[in-house]
Amino acid sequence: MKAVRYRPARELYKKLFGQRVQKISIDAGFTCPNRDGTLSTGGCTYCINSSFTPYYVSRQKSISSQLDEGIDFFAKKYKSWKYIAYFQAYTNTYAPLPVLKQKYQEALSHPDVIGIDISTRPDCVDEQKLDYLAELSKRTFVMIEYGVESTINKTLDRVNRAHTFEQAIWAITETARRGILQSAHLIIGLPGESRQDILSHAEKISLLPINILKLHQLQILRGTRMAKDFEQHSEDYKLWDIDQYVELMVDFLERLSPRIYIDRFTNESPKDMIIAPHWNGLKNFEITHKIEQRLAERHTWQGRLWKKSI
Numbered sequence: 203m204k205a206v207r208y209r210p211a212r213e214l215y216k217k218l219f220g221q222r223v224q225k226i227s228i229d230a231g232f233t234c235p236n237r238d239g240t241l242s243t244g245g246c247t248y249c250i251n252s253s254f255t256p257y258y259v260s261r262q263k264s265i266s267s268q269l270d271e272g273i274d275f276f277a278k279k280y281k282s283w284k285y286i287a288y289f290q291a292y293t294n295t296y297a298p299l300p301v302l303k304q305k306y307q308e309a310l311s312h313p314d315v316i317g318i319d320i321s322t323r324p325d326c327v328d329e330q331k332l333d334y335l336a337e338l339s340k341r342t343f344v345m346i347e348y349g350v351e352s353t354i355n356k357t358l359d360r361v362n363r364a365h366t367f368e369q370a371i372w373a374i375t376e377t378a379r380r381g382i383l384q385s386a387h388l389i390i391g392l393p394g395e396s397r398q399d400i401l402s403h404a405e406k407i408s409l410l411p412i413n414i415l416k417l418h419q420l421q422i423l424r425g426t427r428m429a430k431d432f433e434q435h436s437e438d439y440k441l442w443d444i445d446q447y448v449e450l451m452v453d454f455l456e457r458l459s460p461r462i463y464i465d466r467f468t469n470e471s472p473k474d475m476i477i478a479p480h481w482n483g484l485k486n487f488e489i490t491h492k493i494e495q496r497l498a499e500r501h502t503w504q505g506r507l508w509k510k511s512i
């Protein structure tokens with residue numbers, strides 16, 4: 203039997219649901235405090251929501267019809283899958299509680315949906331919202347996905363995240379205290395971060411009670427403020443080639459707690475939007491395969507250096 207050298211999130215889903223599940227992205231019409239002027243109007247310097255929205259996702263359509271279309275798309279290929287409504291676009295806890303309840307309930311009332319996954323900023327949850335989600339999670343599957351992005355405040359400032367790592371620690375701790383499943387998202391290669399800084403994320407994230415970690419390489423996309431910053435300060439950006447990135451991910455996994463499931467290592471934006479890096483159109487699953495291969499070649503595994511490094 204092939205040795206398991208890291209913990210893929212699919213194992214957790216299999217344990218929870220007994221079968222493969224598919225997330226259906228939706229745009230539930232939220233905005234973001236980092237765009238609407240509450241914290242800033244510019245948003246995070248890398249942000250462009252159209253880079254991660256499938257064709258059926260549109261705030262002009264109801265939540266139910268986005269789910270219908272998304273499920274229709276996947277059901278043709280995979281008949282027996284179950285579905286999770288993925289509140290993905292913008293900040294999906296950024297509204298008064300009654301509005302949140304109505305949107306989440308609309309998704310949960312779809313006959314093929316078995317739960318919700320809510321993507322949000324760590325500064326956009328509070329005790330009341332978390333209490334409600336904890337209550338809801340006793341009746342259905344609920345997961346919160348926090349955009350942590352970096353564990354270094356200087357980096358968060360540089361990319362105008364407009365929240366701190368301490369705010370992420372608060373949100374994650376309070377979410378875990380209520381028994382709600384959660385994932386954290388990190389971007390690998392934000393400007394100004396060294397290789398050592400990136401490896402230190404693995405050590406700091408391991409100390410937090412997250413269930414799943416989502417990683418992806420920084421992609422500099424056309425039309426973003428980061429694209430301009432990159433033009434002016436390209437020396438601050440580490441653009442890994444694919445082999446360097448694979449090596450980095452193996453080093454990262456070695457320092458990460460073996461308790462944490464990994465959802466993914468990379469992201470694929472539409473090719474014509476990417477300024478850098480270009481990895482010859484390699485798909486996420488191909489890069490994951492390379493990481494698995496490299497773990498085996500180096501005879502190493504997730505968590506091998508974890509205790510030693512903290």
Ligand code: SF4
Binds near residue numbers: 235291323
């Ligand atoms: S928090 Fe998310 S939606 Fe808001 S500006 Fe940043 S990346 Fe964009």
